Amino acid sequence: KINLKINNIPVQAEPGSTILQAARAAGIQIPTLCYLKDVNKTGACRVCTVEIKGAKSLGAACVYPVSEGMEVFTNSQRALEARKHTVELILSNHCGDCLSCIRNQNCELQKLAQQLGIRKVRYEGEKTPPTFDEVAPGIVRDTSKCVLCGRCIETCKKVQGLGILSFINRGFNTKVAPVFDKSFNDVNCMQCGQCVNACPVGALFEKEDIHRVIEALNDPAQHVVVQTAPAVRAALGEEFGLPIGTRVTGKMAAALRRIGFDRVYDTNYAADLTIMEEGHEFIERVQHQGVLPMITSCSPGWIRYCEFEYPDLLEHLSSCKSPHMMFGAILKSYYAQTHNLDPRKITVVSIMPCTAKKAEVVRPEMRKDGVADVDVVLTTRELGRLIKMYGINFENLPDEDFDQDMFGQYSGAGVIFGASGGVMEAALRTVKETLENKPLDSLDFTVVRGMEGVKTAELEVAGMQVKVAVASSMSCAKPLLDEIRAGTSPYHFIEIMGCPGGCINGGGQPIINASIRNGFRPIDWKKERAKALYDEDALQSVRKSHENPQIIALYDQFLKEPGSPLAHELLHTTYSK
Ligand code: HC1
Ligand code: SF4
Numbered sequence: 001k002i003n004l005k006i007n008n009i010p011v012q013a014e015p016g017s018t019i020l021q022a023a024r025a026a027g028i029q030i031p032t033l034c035y036l037k038d039v040n041k042t043g044a045c046r047v048c049t050v051e052i053k054g055a056k057s058l059g060a061a062c063v064y065p066v067s068e069g070m071e072v073f074t075n076s077q078r079a080l081e082a083r084k085h086t087v088e089l090i091l092s093n094h095c096g097d098c099l100s101c102i103r104n105q106n107c108e109l110q111k112l113a114q115q116l117g118i119r120k121v122r123y124e125g126e127k128t129p130p131t132f133d134e135v136a137p138g139i140v141r142d143t144s145k146c147v148l149c150g151r152c153i154e155t156c157k158k159v160q161g162l163g164i165l166s167f168i169n170r171g172f173n174t175k176v177a178p179v180f181d182k183s184f185n186d187v188n189c190m191q192c193g194q195c196v197n198a199c200p201v202g203a204l205f206e207k208e209d210i211h212r213v214i215e216a217l218n219d220p221a222q223h224v225v226v227q228t229a230p231a232v233r234a235a236l237g238e239e240f241g242l243p244i245g246t247r248v249t250g251k252m253a254a255a256l257r258r259i260g261f262d263r264v265y266d267t268n269y270a271a272d273l274t275i276m277e278e279g280h281e282f283i284e285r286v287q288h289q290g291v292l293p294m295i296t297s298c299s300p301g302w303i304r305y306c307e308f309e310y311p312d313l314l315e316h317l318s319s320c321k322s323p324h325m326m327f328g329a330i331l332k333s334y335y336a337q338t339h340n341l342d343p344r345k346i347t348v349v350s351i352m353p354c355t356a357k358k359a360e361v362v363r364p365e366m367r368k369d370g371v372a373d374v375d376v377v378l379t380t381r382e383l384g385r386l387i388k389m390y391g392i393n394f395e396n397l398p399d400e401d402f403d404q405d406m407f408g409q410y411s412g413a414g415v416i417f418g419a420s421g422g423v424m425e426a427a428l429r430t431v432k433e434t435l436e437n438k439p440l441d442s443l444d445f446t447v448v449r450g451m452e453g454v455k456t457a458e459l460e461v462a463g464m465q466v467k468v469a470v471a472s473s474m475s476c477a478k479p480l481l482d483e484i485r486a487g488t489s490p491y492h493f494i495e496i497m498g499c500p501g502g503c504i505n506g507g508g509q510p511i512i513n514a515s516i517r518n519g520f521r522p523i524d525w526k527k528e529r530a531k532a533l534y535d536e537d538a539l540q541s542v543r544k545s546h547e548n549p550q551i552i553a554l555y556d557q558f559l560k561e562p563g564s565p566l567a568h569e570l571l572h573t574t575y576s577k
Contacts, residue, residue, distance in 0.1 A: 001013065058079060216347040226351065236252055282318075332368070361373070451527055472501055
């Protein structure tokens, strides 16, 4: 251990740790901006500046290593003034549109300015010419608000292994941008939104579509159906100050009803439908020497990545559309027919924890006769804003059910789709029981649960040893993909999700601010959100997709059987190189 003093308090620290780590372990908070644990550690912004006794200049606590006998002052006048000066300089090149900013009251720069007592921007002058890119369907970049912290750059590089963003130009003209300041739409960006979640300010955000929902709700000719993704219920409460991991399924249904949607359904129902189709596809591939390993296809960020980076592996992808797209297709066909509605007069709104879903719905394959399966995607954050806009007192809403007619029931298997490993577990419940033709001894395939980037397991299914793997984020999926490319993959079935931990940590979920991510208030947010879903699974009376009575009815009355020609026409898709 290394002995040092911080603000005259004796502190012990592990060798090799930084002043910031030592201070945090001792409960002393030093403000940061560019630092993001496990992602970005450059000392570039100098907000974490501290005074070190005997040192000529001030040090950046996030990179400065501790040493024996060191004396650190985090709040000396010199440190405080330098920190304030740094933030004033950042503000001088910032557009200052705080009142109308998407991150107002949830902005780390705003918080810093407040914390440091900055009352006016002292250095008004010329500003770096900004770029505003809103061409891509999923995410928007507004460099007039960028603080050049580099957190997005490192997130894309380390989490997704992509490096879409970098610093371009020099000096005062420095910007964060895709190559040549291109649009996100014109580069190999997955639209996953992980960079958005890492942004401390309003420089990166989702393309907002709230106005389109309000328009549809106010159009008497439109029948507006909403569906909510599994992961939304595990995080929406955070937008209203509820603790991370609070499950708000019932309040969410109540809020959507009050907003005025004609039907309020749960994407979980369609997750059950996906398992029927995908489970059937897997069994077919195993029994008829199809392409293996088969890889799940519900995460549209992952699909874009596969199309861009591993086009030679597209035949490994399941042909299944993602659950909410399947739901859209069923609503615009079977539901429209049974209710005597013109599919053009139905607006399907999906509430998703994901920015890539906004890009998924505009894919040309996701339309039939010119009618889109799903019309609008709102992120969890946008739903939070919509609820506030409608003046709904969310915290005090009663718990209500989803609409129960036709698609209201779902199994526990559908709920867990939102956590990494959930799709695999849901599929295993159905595939194993179908092939073995007897009830499962245990429904909990805990080997594929948890927040590790890669999980593998070997299970016996009907006398066959089935090897499965689960990966979330592209940096974790890449080794599995390289193995397939090299012809050495031992797996039969692989689940891949675009975001670390799965949809619960999607790019459209409430922003987890850096003080939590950096561990000053240590909360394992991914685990807490995932737990909310596994708890909901355990509460369901039906926990296997193939036992959902409304799924059985849909096959009886409409689709006939999994993999039928009609199922293929509506529920399956193709990919492009
Ligand atoms: Fe997901 Fe899915 S689980 S992709 O992560 O397959 O977004 O939650 O809705 O469609 O069901 C997301 C979540 C979601 C789909 C399902
Ligand atoms: Fe990278 Fe995802 Fe951001 Fe695109 S959306 S730049 S892939 S982190």
